[in-house]
Amino acid sequence: MTTGAAKLRVATTSLAGCFGCHMSLLDIDERLFALLERIEFDRSPLTDIKRCGPCDIGIVEGGICNAENVHVLREFRANCRILVAIGACAVNGGLPAQRNHIDLGLCLQEVYLTEPSVAKGMIPSDPELPLPLDNVHPLQEVVKVDYFIPGCPPSADAIWKFLTDLIEGRTPKLGFGLIQYD
Amino acid sequence: MNTRALETADQPERLRRVVIEPLSRVEGHGKVTLLLDEDDHVRQARLHIVEFRAFEKFIQGRPYWEVPVMVQRLCGICPVSHHLAACKALDQVVGATQLTPTAEKIRRLMHYGQILQSHALHFFHLSSPDLLFGFDSDLSRRNIVGIAARYPEIARQGVLLRKYGQEVIRHTAGKRIHGTGSVPGGVNKSLAREERDALLAGIYQVIAWSRDAVRLVQRLFEENLETYRTFASFPAHTLSLVRADGAMDLYHGGLRARDATGKTLFDHADYDRYWEQISEEVKAWSYMKFPFLCALGPEEGWYRVGPLTRVTRCDFIPTPLADRERREFLAFDEGRAAASTLGFHWARMIEMLHAAEAIKDLLHDADLLGSDLMAGGQRQARGVGVIEAPRGTLIHHYRVDEDDLVVRANLIVSTTHNNQAMNLAIREVARKYLDGRRLTEGLLNHIEVAIRAFDPCLSCATHAMGKMPLAVELLDAEGVQVDRLVRG
Numbered sequence: 001m002t003t004g005a006a007k008l009r010v011a012t013t014s015l016a017g018c019f020g021c022h023m024s025l026l027d028i029d030e031r032l033f034a035l036l037e038r039i040e041f042d043r044s045p046l047t048d049i050k051r052c053g054p055c056d057i058g059i060v061e062g063g064i065c066n067a068e069n070v071h072v073l074r075e076f077r078a079n080c081r082i083l084v085a086i087g088a089c090a091v092n093g094g095l096p097a098q099r100n101h102i103d104l105g106l107c108l109q110e111v112y113l114t115e116p117s118v119a120k121g122m123i124p125s126d127p128e129l130p131l132p133l134d135n136v137h138p139l140q141e142v143v144k145v146d147y148f149i150p151g152c153p154p155s156a157d158a159i160w161k162f163l164t165d166l167i168e169g170r171t172p173k174l175g176f177g178l179i180q181y182d
Numbered sequence: 183m184n185t186r187a188l189e190t191a192d193q194p195e196r197l198r199r200v201v202i203e204p205l206s207r208v209e210g211h212g213k214v215t216l217l218l219d220e221d222d223h224v225r226q227a228r229l230h231i232v233e234f235r236a237f238e239k240f241i242q243g244r245p246y247w248e249v250p251v252m253v254q255r256l257c258g259i260c261p262v263s264h265h266l267a268a269c270k271a272l273d274q275v276v277g278a279t280q281l282t283p284t285a286e287k288i289r290r291l292m293h294y295g296q297i298l299q300s301h302a303l304h305f306f307h308l309s310s311p312d313l314l315f316g317f318d319s320d321l322s323r324r325n326i327v328g329i330a331a332r333y334p335e336i337a338r339q340g341v342l343l344r345k346y347g348q349e350v351i352r353h354t355a356g357k358r359i360h361g362t363g364s365v366p367g368g369v370n371k372s373l374a375r376e377e378r379d380a381l382l383a384g385i386y387q388v389i390a391w392s393r394d395a396v397r398l399v400q401r402l403f404e405e406n407l408e409t410y411r412t413f414a415s416f417p418a419h420t421l422s423l424v425r426a427d428g429a430m431d432l433y434h435g436g437l438r439a440r441d442a443t444g445k446t447l448f449d450h451a452d453y454d455r456y457w458e459q460i461s462e463e464v465k466a467w468s469y470m471k472f473p474f475l476c477a478l479g480p481e482e483g484w485y486r487v488g489p490l491t492r493v494t495r496c497d498f499i500p501t502p503l504a505d506r507e508r509r510e511f512l513a514f515d516e517g518r519a520a521a522s523t524l525g526f527h528w529a530r531m532i533e534m535l536h537a538a539e540a541i542k543d544l545l546h547d548a549d550l551l552g553s554d555l556m557a558g559g560q561r562q563a564r565g566v567g568v569i570e571a572p573r574g575t576l577i578h579h580y581r582v583d584e585d586d587l588v589v590r591a592n593l594i595v596s597t598t599h600n601n602q603a604m605n606l607a608i609r610e611v612a613r614k615y616l617d618g619r620r621l622t623e624g625l626l627n628h629i630e631v632a633i634r635a636f637d638p639c640l641s642c643a644t645h646a647m648g649k650m651p652l653a654v655e656l657l658d659a660e661g662v663q664v665d666r667l668v669r670g
Contacts, residue, residue, distance in 0.1 A: 014211075014641075016233065016235075017258070017641075018255050018256060018257050018258040018261075018641050019209050019258040019259055019641055020255070020257075020261065020359045020360060021258065022258065023259055023303075023358075023359055024258075024358070024359055026303070026307065026344065027345075027348060027358055027359070029341060029342070029345040030342070033330060033334075033337075033338070033341075036327055040327070041325070041327060045206060045209070046207065046307065046308075046325055046326055046327075047206065047327075048206045048207065048324055048627065048630075049206075049321070050202075050203065050204065050206065065233065065234070065235075066232075066233065068232060094255070095252060096235055098240040098241075099235070099236040099239065099240045102239055102240055106239065107236040107239040107240075110236075110238060110239045111236065111238055111239065112464050116579070116592055117456070117457045117460065117462050117594060118461070118464065118471070119461040119462060119463055119474075119480065120463050120464065120480070121464060122464045122466065123464075124464060124465070124466050124467065124468060125466050126230075126466050126468075128215055128228070128230050128232070128467055129230065129232055129467065129468070129469065130232050130233075132234055152255070152360055153359050153360070155357075156358075182360075
């Protein structure tokens with residue numbers, strides 16, 4: 001990476017994901033310090049910035065499972081020049097979308113009323129809890145997405161290649177060995 | 183203390199709402215709401231877990247051997263915990279009551295790698311900015327980037343400690359995040375000699391840096407004693423696994439519960455019937471349940487799990503450097519550090535040192551290179567697996583039918599056990615630091631500092647599912663309905 005150019009501003013978030021993609025980003029290890037020479041973080045689980053401001057790149061992990069996810073995703077799309085869907089959940093719903101073929105009511109009963117360890121069962125209901133969607137959706141069903149990086153999670157090397165391509169002004173390309181789906 | 187104080191205000195509609203959302207520098211999705219009266223007195227403070235997953239439901243009908251790789255997707259920070267807890271439960275199902283020495287040691291190595299990387303991540307990447315810069319320091323540098331600029335050597339050690347733990351996981355599980363190494367009945371690979379040697383080459387530096395990290399937290403306590411000894415603190419019951427001889431054992435043991443004074447409530451309890459010891463309460467305002475000790479009931483029976491509990495409630499740590507640090511921690515400030523919420527950080531670094539020492543010991547064990555990987559026996563219909571995950575006691579419970587399909591599953595994750603304790607911590611902070619004052623960003627961060635001490639994994643804690651009474655439509659950019667939300 002060359003240095004000296006103005007830093008790109010990057011926002012990241014995890015919606016209906018497990019933070020594994022964020023962990024894979026941190027798996028670039030010492031290369032993180034080189035990356036920090038070229039980017040600065042806006043809203044991200046790594047900072048205390050709570051709302052996304054104008055950014056060059058938005059990286060979104062996880063699919064859409066509730067109303068709050070929709071709100072955050074739209075905030076990212078409105079503020080980020082380039083929006084990246086990272087990981088299986090953002091790209092196609094991933095494992096959380098396994099619930100899509102199950103009736104919501106049955107899930108509720110299972111978890112809050114019938115599990116062996118539940119003493120006083122009730123189903124949570126409060127204005128502070130965001131509305132769950134009937135289905136878990138991939139990002140592109142709600143907003144336009146510019147790049148998709150598959151993998152559960154994508155490897156650190158794939159994320160590194162993608163970001164360095166983007167920072168250097170190249171069209172990101174992940175060749176054989178960097179594209180993976182497990 | 184009154185465990186219900188500040189939980190529910192009278193006439194909430196007449197109060198002013200302040201929200202901290204999203205909680206940052208923690209894993210997962212949560213928020214804190216505060217309700218204040220016209221004189222800025224805090225009348226209600228709640229930590230809400232706002233997401234749901236329904237893992238327990240959708241793994242029903244799946245073949246049991248898929249479960250260890252599915253459930254680890256609950257959490258990308260501690261996937262190994264779910265991977266191993268599921269395998270321990272399913273070991274029972276396949277009748278592997280005793281693993282081969284190679285299998286158990288490979289799993290332990292994987293687990294200690296996980297403890298090391300998760301604790302390093304939590305301390306250096308997430309929490310250290312509060313401790314090194316101050317709770318109400320400048321928001322723009324209160325993060326790992328700020329640490330890298332101001333304390334580059336600390337940041338570098340944090341990154342490399344985490345890297346080492348991740349490499350241990352890669353060598354034992356196949357990849358750093360969401361690996362496949364453990365299977366019901368054993369493991370699917372052991373270490374090659376070159377892998378073992380590669381890990382051995384780095385471990386002594388990792389032990390030295392882990393000791394430095396313990397010392398760093400101790401120094402922070404010494405420099406900020408007045409604040410640290412009481413911040414967000416309160417007496418709590420505790421729950422953890424311990425080995426048969428009372429030693430800390432993060433992979434296996436019996437359940438030990440003690441009260442705030444250290445008096446034993448039960449000890450070496452077999453976790454196979456965990457619901458006889460602990461039960462869970464549901465509250466309307468959080469997707470995360472509230473567990474409690476059955477014998478004491480929901481009002482009094484809440485308890486705390488995790489590093490602070492394990493370090494203060496084990497009889498000893500079975501590696502010498504960490505045990506020396508444990509004794510120093512217990513004695514410090516006449517025991518007040520070990521009773522304080524910020525003591526979590528100190529205990530966590532002691533555990534990181536223990537994990538590093540345990541990895542070193544294992545790497546010198548020839549069984550790691552063995553080829554006898556799988557055990558089996560009499561098929562069972564059910565199994566319970568419990569492990570001490572980085573954040574505390576983790577319980578997986580499955581029932582499997584004759585076609586090898588999962589028919590029931592129950593998961594009680596580490597962070598859930600700390601639900602009530604975290605709520606009490608934020609109420610304590612609200613009372614002491616926020617009550618009657620004009621709220622600034624720095625003051626509000628005090629709330630998050632209290633939550634971060636517990637290292638909550640709010641993704642793990644959101645595997646459950648809920649609903650609310652209302653209906654909303656999700657429309658795409660063209661106004662076409664994509665989904666519809668229905669409240670009860």
